[in-house]
Amino acid sequence: MEWRDLEAEVVRCSRCGACQQVCPIFRELGTEASATRGKIGLIRSAIHGWVSETEGLSERMSLCLACKACTANCPSGVQGDQLVLAARQRLVERRGLPLIKRLALRFFLKHKGIFRVGMKLGPLGQRLVLRRTPKGCLPRLPMGLDKRRLVPELASRSLRERYPEVLEAPMARGRVALFTGCMVNHVYPEIGVAAIEVLLKQGISVVIPPDQHCCGLPAFANGDTDTALELGRATLGVFQKYPVDAVLTLCGSCGGTLKQEYRHWFAPDPELAGRAKALSEKVQDFAQYLDGQGLLGSLGPLKGKVTYHDSCHLARGMGVTKEPRNLIRAIPGLVFQEMEAPARCCGAAGSFSLTHYDLTLKINGRKTEDILNSGADTVVTGCPGCIMQLKDGLHKYESKINVIHFAQLLRQAIMGNPIPPPMP
Amino acid sequence: MKPETRLALIHIVGPEHVLEAREDLLCYAYDASPIAMDPAHLPCMVLFPANAEEVSRIVGLANDAGFVIYPRGAGSNVSGGSIPDRDAVVMVLSRMNRILEIDQANMTADLEPGVITEQFQTAVEKLGLFYPPDPSSKAFSTMGGNVAECAGGPRGAKYGVTRDYVLALEVVMPTGEIIHTGARTMKSVAGLDLTRLMVGSEGTLGIITRITVRLLALPAAKKTLMAIFPDLEKPSQTVAKIFTAGMVPTTMELLDKTFINAIEDYRQIGLPREAEAILLIEVDGEAESVDRQADRIAEICHQQGATRTQVAKDAAEAEELWIARRSAFASVCRIKPNIIGEDATVPRAAIPQAVREVQAIAARHNLTIGVMGHAGDGNLHPSILADERDADEMRRVELAVEEIFRSFLALRGTLSGEHGIGRMKSRFLHLETGEAGLKVMRSIKRALDPNNILNPTIGLGA
Numbered sequence: 001m002e003w004r005d006l007e008a009e010v011v012r013c014s015r016c017g018a019c020q021q022v023c024p025i026f027r028e029l030g031t032e033a034s035a036t037r038g039k040i041g042l043i044r045s046a047i048h049g050w051v052s053e054t055e056g057l058s059e060r061m062s063l064c065l066a067c068k069a070c071t072a073n074c075p076s077g078v079q080g081d082q083l084v085l086a087a088r089q090r091l092v093e094r095r096g097l098p099l100i101k102r103l104a105l106r107f108f109l110k111h112k113g114i115f116r117v118g119m120k121l122g123p124l125g126q127r128l129v130l131r132r133t134p135k136g137c138l139p140r141l142p143m144g145l146d147k148r149r150l151v152p153e154l155a156s157r158s159l160r161e162r163y164p165e166v167l168e169a170p171m172a173r174g175r176v177a178l179f180t181g182c183m184v185n186h187v188y189p190e191i192g193v194a195a196i197e198v199l200l201k202q203g204i205s206v207v208i209p210p211d212q213h214c215c216g217l218p219a220f221a222n223g224d225t226d227t228a229l230e231l232g233r234a235t236l237g238v239f240q241k242y243p244v245d246a247v248l249t250l251c252g253s254c255g256g257t258l259k260q261e262y263r264h265w266f267a268p269d270p271e272l273a274g275r276a277k278a279l280s281e282k283v284q285d286f287a288q289y290l291d292g293q294g295l296l297g298s299l300g301p302l303k304g305k306v307t308y309h310d311s312c313h314l315a316r317g318m319g320v321t322k323e324p325r326n327l328i329r330a331i332p333g334l335v336f337q338e339m340e341a342p343a344r345c346c347g348a349a350g351s352f353s354l355t356h357y358d359l360t361l362k363i364n365g366r367k368t369e370d371i372l373n374s375g376a377d378t379v380v381t382g383c384p385g386c387i388m389q390l391k392d393g394l395h396k397y398e399s400k401i402n403v404i405h406f407a408q409l410l411r412q413a414i415m416g417n418p419i420p421p422p423m424p
Numbered sequence: 425m426k427p428e429t430r431l432a433l434i435h436i437v438g439p440e441h442v443l444e445a446r447e448d449l450l451c452y453a454y455d456a457s458p459i460a461m462d463p464a465h466l467p468c469m470v471l472f473p474a475n476a477e478e479v480s481r482i483v484g485l486a487n488d489a490g491f492v493i494y495p496r497g498a499g500s501n502v503s504g505g506s507i508p509d510r511d512a513v514v515m516v517l518s519r520m521n522r523i524l525e526i527d528q529a530n531m532t533a534d535l536e537p538g539v540i541t542e543q544f545q546t547a548v549e550k551l552g553l554f555y556p557p558d559p560s561s562k563a564f565s566t567m568g569g570n571v572a573e574c575a576g577g578p579r580g581a582k583y584g585v586t587r588d589y590v591l592a593l594e595v596v597m598p599t600g601e602i603i604h605t606g607a608r609t610m611k612s613v614a615g616l617d618l619t620r621l622m623v624g625s626e627g628t629l630g631i632i633t634r635i636t637v638r639l640l641a642l643p644a645a646k647k648t649l650m651a652i653f654p655d656l657e658k659p660s661q662t663v664a665k666i667f668t669a670g671m672v673p674t675t676m677e678l679l680d681k682t683f684i685n686a687i688e689d690y691r692q693i694g695l696p697r698e699a700e701a702i703l704l705i706e707v708d709g710e711a712e713s714v715d716r717q718a719d720r721i722a723e724i725c726h727q728q729g730a731t732r733t734q735v736a737k738d739a740a741e742a743e744e745l746w747i748a749r750r751s752a753f754a755s756v757c758r759i760k761p762n763i764i765g766e767d768a769t770v771p772r773a774a775i776p777q778a779v780r781e782v783q784a785i786a787a788r789h790n791l792t793i794g795v796m797g798h799a800g801d802g803n804l805h806p807s808i809l810a811d812e813r814d815a816d817e818m819r820r821v822e823l824a825v826e827e828i829f830r831s832f833l834a835l836r837g838t839l840s841g842e843h844g845i846g847r848m849k850s851r852f853l854h855l856e857t858g859e860a861g862l863k864v865m866r867s868i869k870r871a872l873d874p875n876n877i878l879n880p881t882i883g884l885g886a
Contacts (some may be wrong), residue, residue: 014757044461
């Protein structure tokens with residue numbers, strides 16, 4: 001890719017500054033380069049050769065959550081997040097990836113076998129470096145992970161290890177394939193279990209393709225386009241084999257990638273573009289699918305007050321905002337209270353929260369205060385990355401507020417059981 | 425800049441509030457004006473002072489060490505007023521962002537220059553108070569910038585502009601002294617009106633570090649209506665008719681077909697794509713009076729040839745219309761990448777003639793010029809759509825801009841209603857002020873800023 005390829009999009013930025021109003025990073029740092037207008041100014045500078053492909057340029061491009069708030073708010077319709085990701089791609093092409101990211105993305109993530117073995121050994125290794133607390137784990141050593149960071153334990157059995165490939169619902173009214181996503185598969189299998197149980201109970205048969213892997217977004221967001229495309233191609237291959245009504249996702253970021261990003265990634269190749277389009281038409285978020293199908297039977301009453309956090313990629317990537325709220329409101333007895341700015345980013349943004357922990361703490365602090373001000377006892381959201389982040393934020397405030405995926409809330413309402421604790 | 429000067433500046437604001445990397449400096453070489461970034465004119469430092477004292481020390485040092493300063497808020501002005509010259513120091517006032525006091529009994533407020541305008545408005549409205557000026561950038565522009573530019577906005581038709589609300593200022597003068605202008609009272613004639621001199625001075629005469637504004641009571645009710653017209657002539661004539669009939673709408677916005685469609689592309693809110701022009705009108709006041717005003721205005725619009733009028737059904741629908749209106753400038757960038765949004769202004773009754781002149785100029789230079797503006801106060805924003813990569817088109821744009829200025833001045837108008845002179849219009853200023861008028865302005869600048877420290881390339885006919 002050449003910088004000049006971005007010029008047509010860059011010149012559409014009128015530099016009005018409207019992105020400053022919604023950019024979570026600008027809000028914390030207040031420097032021009034932190035808002036999208038500044039990043040576009042830098043891309044413009046790179047196009048004209050006014051700035052070299054420096055470490056400083058890479059660092060400024062890294063200061064973006066890809067939360068899409070600027071894109072959604074841009075009067076000129078400039079795709080700010082796409083420009084920043086393209087700039088990262090270019091910088092990685094020219095400057096390479098830092099060693100740790102190269103290992104993580106090109107060795108570990110890219111190779112399914114190695115990834116699985118790693119995740120299997122993970123729980124063992126984790127005990128050595130993490131100490132358990134009732135809320136989760138805290139790192140014993142800095143090891144590139146901030147010692148204050150609350151991290152969940154890896155599950156000893158992944159979600160996909162717990163189920164056969166096909167789960168038939170009696171008298172099925174629908175059939176879906178489940179894209180498990182890495183975090184639900186390895187970190188929060190209980191979300192996947194809840195989703196599967198709800199679907200089966202609702203008369204939806206579930207297919208869990210065993211050879212699925214990462215959607216590729218972590219690589220793409222870090223500028224490693226080659227790895228991302230390879231993972232994307234594999235995903236297209238896996239899911240086209242199953243004759244299903246829909247491909248469901250449990251994470252806004254995975255879902256947005258399958259639904260939107262693949263169509264951009266594979267646009268240059270007509271054959272792959274066709275497959276990406278076919279997959280895109282089938283991909284739905286879990287809440288979107290269930291809300292569209294309509295819930296069968298009565299939902300048990302639940303007590304308490306819940307608020308809802310919009311995952312950036314679920315809300316602005318997949319356009320899913322009403323459906324989870326419809327499902328929450330359908331549960332009798334539950335009080336639903338919107339928080340201030342529910343669609344403002346929590347600051348997780350994948351590996352961003354690992355590489356820029358101090359900044360992510362500030363962004364998450366605002367989100368945590370909004371949650372606390374809502375008076376809710378449970379935060380519901382649709383993305384495991386947000387769940388990890390929100391739990392960390394609430395932990396810092398020593399809050400007892402629970403954070404769950406809407407699949408878990410629904411399971412509770414349908415099965416009448418309390419939400420089960422995290423799965424070992 | 426000498427190394428010891430640089431170190432002294434870093435010492436004043438603290439190293440964490442200084443930017444010096446080229447990657448950062450490039451991001452301060454532009455503002456929201458269409459003036460292209462020029463890498464040959466990068467500042468040497470960007471400073472984020474915390475208070476008036478730091479500002480004063482920096483300005484003092486500028487006089488001793490001989491560097492120039494470009495103060496800046498959000499960098500959202502559209503006249504090039506915050507684009508620095510080579511090796512200048514850019515001073516960003518965004519860290520000074522506290523609302524210091526809202527005095528409900530006296531209906532005034534004190535605030536620092538970095539407060540975002542809309543956040544200030546929200547804060548006072550929670551107390552039943554009202555700060556009317558509403559530039560389209562209000563969601564991200566700063567109050568300091570609004571004062572320095574004398575920002576206006578749609579509500580100017582009824583409520584005037586920023587200058588009508590500023591009672592008093594704390595200003596760091598170009599020589600470093602801190603002065604307090606004006607008074608907190610509604611009346612004050614003690615000495616020369618330095619407050620008015622500072623408002624709209626575009627950062628050339630001083631750096632505003634504290635602002636006292638007067639507030640109004642928040643109107644109990646408001647109503648938004650849209651009148652749809654089959655051509656651009658009829659709504660232009662309607663504007664003055666409404667005022668002469670004794671109605672004073674809060675806002676009265678004219679949008680032509682180009683804008684209607686661009687806005688509708690941005691936010692699908694149901695603007696009539698088939699219309700040639702619309703007037704977007706808001707009235708406020710007591711609940712009963714609002715209905716009466718809206719009915720009467722709708723009646724006048726129909727008499728003047730509106731094909732349809734329609735009232736926003738609730739506050740949410742009205743706000744959606746106004747958000748859309750505020751996005752007008754940026755949303756036309758969907759048609760062509762660059763927009764040269766002029767804000768020459770004419771007396772209300774001259775609007776029909778001004779619109780005809782703009783159309784003739786567009787035809788003569790083969791350009792697309794959208795017509796939009798705060799028609800209620802004659803503040804039109806003829807907006808030339810262009811592509812910066814097309815040199816011939818940009819040349820024609822320059823010719824058209826000059827013709828617009830000359831024709832609006834001939835209609836007894838002004839070069840700028842609310843955007844300021846900045847770099848964009850500096851060379852045309854004498855057309856309006858005359859050489860003698862310009863000479864007076866320059867002598868004021870020289871008297872207050874003998875070393876030409878503040879915004880030396882901005883504003884005064886340079």
